[in-house]
Amino acid sequence: MIRYKGYTGVFEVYAEEGIIFGRVVGLRDVITFQGETVAEARKAFEDSVDDYLEFCAERGEPPEKPYSGHFVVRIAPEMHRHAAQAAEASHQSLNIYVQKALEASLIRHGLVAEQTAAAEVTPPANPRKPGSKAGRAKTTGD
Secondary structure, three states: OEEEOOEEEEEEEEOOOOEEEEEEEOOOOOOEEEEOOHHHHHHHHHHHHHHHHHHHHHHOOOOOOOOOOOOOOOOOHHHHHHHHHHHHHOOOOHHHHHHHHHHHHHHHOOOOOHHHOOOOOOOOOOOOOOOOOOOOOOOOOO
């Protein structure tokens, strides 16, 4: 994987053709690049990202961001309950509890360094769901 301006590229080597072909991941838009050497492929990746950002600017459209920081996880209700109870017992929001568990797994698998793990998510200013009558009590540690 290679990174540039917040975008991540992955590539494959096609030895018989002598080409390194890659694409930017995490977007609905399609951005590809290629080169005959790693240096050429990296430069093509950076040029493709720059071209994409310039194209978006010319059209007056915001470029798609690779990841928003939000995603939906579908788990069994029992696991949801256990996670919520564990988060509450450790005086954390469920979001922070899950984020820390995910970070620990990524560190364990060598995908991120401990010192570069994501900063904690700031909880929303008004955590109450629309239409609900009860708000969430403030806790320390979130």
